[in-house]
Amino acid sequence: MPQRRRLANRLGLLAAALIFVAVGVGVVLGAQRFIVDANRVSHTNEVIALVVAIEAQLRDGEAAQRGYLLTDDVDYLADYQRSRGDLPELLAKLHALVRDNPDQSRRVLAWKLEIERRLGQMDATLGNYATGGLVSAQRSIGQEVRRTSAALRAQARQLVASEQQLLVQRAESSRSSANLLRALAILGIPLGLVIIAVVYGWLVAEIRHRARAEADGDDARGDLLRNIQALEQHGADLNELSRYGGMLQSCVRAEEAIGLATQYFSRLLPDTGGTLYRIRASQDYAEEVAHWGEHAINGPAMFPLPDCWALRRGQPHVHRAHHELLPCSHVATPSLGATPSYACVPLIAQGSQLGLLYLSSHDDAFLARMDLVKTAAEQLSMALSSLELQARLRVQSIREPLTGLFNRRYLEESLARELARCERRHMPLGLMMLDLDHFKRFNDLHGHAGGDALLSEFGRLLQALSRDEDIACRYGGEEFTLILPEADPITVQARAEAIRAGVEGMRVTHLGQELPPVTVSIGVAMFPQHGGLGESLMRQADAALYRAKRAGRNRVETATLDPAGDQSAA
Missing domain, CATH: 1.20.1330 (f41 fragment of flagellin, N-terminal domain)
Incomplete structure (x- = not known):
C-alpha cells in the first residue's frame, strides 16, 4: 500500500x-x-x-x-x-x-x-x-x-x-x-x-516530520497563490491595455488622448509618479503636459532634448538606484545618497519623436511592468501622430495658406450655417465684401511677391479687427468676405469703417522697403433686410461694393432695400 x-x-x-x-x-x-x-x-x-x-x-x-x-x-x-x-x-x-x-x-x-x-x-x-x-x-x-x-x-x-x-x-x-x-x-x-x-x-500521512511537511505545504500554497495573483493581474493588465488601445483610437483630440493615457498609467502604476512631456514644434525643448502621482525625484517643467538619454538614443532608458551610470541631466540629482530608480520612455511614431514618458519611484517594483508601459507608450505615440496628421489635414482643407483666412468653400458652409442659426434666434447678421483698390496696378508695379506681401498683411489686419465670433475669408484674388453673426447695422458699419481706416493706415514692408499705401472698398449687406439666402446676401453686398468703387473707392457702401436698384447699378 x-x-x-x-x-x-x-x-x-x-x-x-x-x-x-x-x-x-x-x-x-x-x-x-x-x-x-x-x-x-x-x-x-x-x-x-x-x-x-x-x-x-x-x-x-x-x-x-x-x-x-x-x-x-x-x-x-x-x-x-x-x-x-x-x-x-x-x-x-x-x-x-x-x-x-x-x-x-x-x-x-x-x-x-x-x-x-x-x-x-x-x-x-x-x-x-x-x-x-x-x-x-x-x-x-x-x-x-x-x-x-x-x-x-x-x-x-x-x-x-x-x-x-x-x-x-x-x-x-x-x-x-x-x-x-x-x-x-x-x-x-x-x-x-x-x-x-x-x-x-x-504526504502528511506518510511523512514523520509533520511540522516540516506542513511548512513545505504552506510554502507551496503561498507560491501557488502568488502565481494565481500574478496570472490574474497579468490577464487584467492585458484586458486593460486592450481597452486603453481601443479608446485611444476613438480620441478626436490630442488633449483627450493625453488625458486617457494619464488615467491609464496612474492605474497601472499606482505608487509611481509620472510626467508626460510633448516636444515643442521647434524641436528644441520637451514641455510638461500632464502629471500624476508623486515622484521620487521631480523633473523640470521644460528641458532641452539632449538632457535625456532616452531622447538622445531613441529608446527607453532605465536607471536603477545605486546604478553607476550617469542619470539624465533633466533628473535632479540629490545632494546626499543615490539617485532613485526612474525610467524615461520616448514617444516615437513614424520615425519622429513626439514626447517623453518619465516615471520615478522609491520602489523598484514598477520596473517589472515596463513591457506594458512600453506597449502603452507605443499606442499613445501612434494615436498622437494620427491626431496631429488629422489636425493638419483639417486646417489645410479650410484655410487659405497665404493670408491664413478661411477659404471660399468654408465661407459658403459657414454663411449657410450662421444664417440658419440667426434666423432661428431672430438675430441679425452682417456680411462685408472687401476689395483692395487698384490691386492689379499694385501687383504689376511691385510684382507678385509684393502683391502677396500686401495680401498677407491685409489678412492679418482683417483678423485683428474682427470679433472672435466673426468669420474672415478670402473670396478670391484681392476680394475678401467677413461674416458678422448677431451684429446689428450700427455695429457692422462701425466695424467696416474701422477696417477701412486700418487699411488706409497700414504699411507693408517688402524686401527691406516700405510699399506704397493702399485703400479698400467695402460693400455691406444685412440679414434679413437685404436677403434671406446666402446667395442673395452675397449678391447685395457685391452690388454695394461695386457702388463704392464707382463712388471713388476707399469707402463703405451699404446695400439698398431695393434689390432691383442694386442689380441695375451693377
Missing part, C-alpha cells in the same frame, strides 16, 4: 507539474499572440496614416498646380515639383509596408498607376499652359481627369477599408487570447490545486 501511495504521489505531482507547465505555456503563448496583434495594429495604423499622407501630398501638388495656373507664380510651380518628387518615396514605403498582404500589395500597385496617370495629366496641363496659356490648360482638364481623380479616391478608400477590416480581425484575435488566458486560469489552476491538495494529504 505505501508503495502504491508513493507511486500515486509521484503521478499526482507529475500531473500537477504538467498542468502548470501547460498553464504557463498557454499564458506565454497568449501574451506573445497579444503582443503580435498589438504590433499588427500599429502596422495597420501606420499603413492608414501613410495612405492619408499620400493623398494629402497629391492634393498639395494639385493645389500648387492650380495656384501656378491661376497666378503664374513660380513658387507654386516649385511647390508642385516638390510634392511630385516626394510621392515616389511615399509610395515605395507604402508598398514595402503591405508587401506581406498580396491583395493590398496589388491595390497599392494599382493606386500607384492611377497616381502616375494623374501626375502625367498634371504635367500635360502644365505643358499646355506653357505653350497655349491658361485657356489651353483649361481645355486639357476634362472628363478623363475627373475619372482619374475619382478612381484615386475610390482606391484610397478601399485601401483604408481593407486595413480597418484587418483592425477588426486583430481585435477579435486579442479577445481570443484573453479568453484563452481566462480559460487557463479558471480550469487549469483549480485542477492543479485539487491534485496538489490530494498529494499533500497523502
Whole structure:
C-alpha cells in the first residue's frame, strides 16, 4: 500500500507539474499572440496614416498646380515639383509596408498607376499652359481627369477599408487570447490545486516530520497563490491595455488622448509618479503636459532634448538606484545618497519623436511592468501622430495658406450655417465684401511677391479687427468676405469703417522697403433686410461694393432695400 501511495504521489505531482507547465505555456503563448496583434495594429495604423499622407501630398501638388495656373507664380510651380518628387518615396514605403498582404500589395500597385496617370495629366496641363496659356490648360482638364481623380479616391478608400477590416480581425484575435488566458486560469489552476491538495494529504500521512511537511505545504500554497495573483493581474493588465488601445483610437483630440493615457498609467502604476512631456514644434525643448502621482525625484517643467538619454538614443532608458551610470541631466540629482530608480520612455511614431514618458519611484517594483508601459507608450505615440496628421489635414482643407483666412468653400458652409442659426434666434447678421483698390496696378508695379506681401498683411489686419465670433475669408484674388453673426447695422458699419481706416493706415514692408499705401472698398449687406439666402446676401453686398468703387473707392457702401436698384447699378 505505501508503495502504491508513493507511486500515486509521484503521478499526482507529475500531473500537477504538467498542468502548470501547460498553464504557463498557454499564458506565454497568449501574451506573445497579444503582443503580435498589438504590433499588427500599429502596422495597420501606420499603413492608414501613410495612405492619408499620400493623398494629402497629391492634393498639395494639385493645389500648387492650380495656384501656378491661376497666378503664374513660380513658387507654386516649385511647390508642385516638390510634392511630385516626394510621392515616389511615399509610395515605395507604402508598398514595402503591405508587401506581406498580396491583395493590398496589388491595390497599392494599382493606386500607384492611377497616381502616375494623374501626375502625367498634371504635367500635360502644365505643358499646355506653357505653350497655349491658361485657356489651353483649361481645355486639357476634362472628363478623363475627373475619372482619374475619382478612381484615386475610390482606391484610397478601399485601401483604408481593407486595413480597418484587418483592425477588426486583430481585435477579435486579442479577445481570443484573453479568453484563452481566462480559460487557463479558471480550469487549469483549480485542477492543479485539487491534485496538489490530494498529494499533500497523502504526504502528511506518510511523512514523520509533520511540522516540516506542513511548512513545505504552506510554502507551496503561498507560491501557488502568488502565481494565481500574478496570472490574474497579468490577464487584467492585458484586458486593460486592450481597452486603453481601443479608446485611444476613438480620441478626436490630442488633449483627450493625453488625458486617457494619464488615467491609464496612474492605474497601472499606482505608487509611481509620472510626467508626460510633448516636444515643442521647434524641436528644441520637451514641455510638461500632464502629471500624476508623486515622484521620487521631480523633473523640470521644460528641458532641452539632449538632457535625456532616452531622447538622445531613441529608446527607453532605465536607471536603477545605486546604478553607476550617469542619470539624465533633466533628473535632479540629490545632494546626499543615490539617485532613485526612474525610467524615461520616448514617444516615437513614424520615425519622429513626439514626447517623453518619465516615471520615478522609491520602489523598484514598477520596473517589472515596463513591457506594458512600453506597449502603452507605443499606442499613445501612434494615436498622437494620427491626431496631429488629422489636425493638419483639417486646417489645410479650410484655410487659405497665404493670408491664413478661411477659404471660399468654408465661407459658403459657414454663411449657410450662421444664417440658419440667426434666423432661428431672430438675430441679425452682417456680411462685408472687401476689395483692395487698384490691386492689379499694385501687383504689376511691385510684382507678385509684393502683391502677396500686401495680401498677407491685409489678412492679418482683417483678423485683428474682427470679433472672435466673426468669420474672415478670402473670396478670391484681392476680394475678401467677413461674416458678422448677431451684429446689428450700427455695429457692422462701425466695424467696416474701422477696417477701412486700418487699411488706409497700414504699411507693408517688402524686401527691406516700405510699399506704397493702399485703400479698400467695402460693400455691406444685412440679414434679413437685404436677403434671406446666402446667395442673395452675397449678391447685395457685391452690388454695394461695386457702388463704392464707382463712388471713388476707399469707402463703405451699404446695400439698398431695393434689390432691383442694386442689380441695375451693377
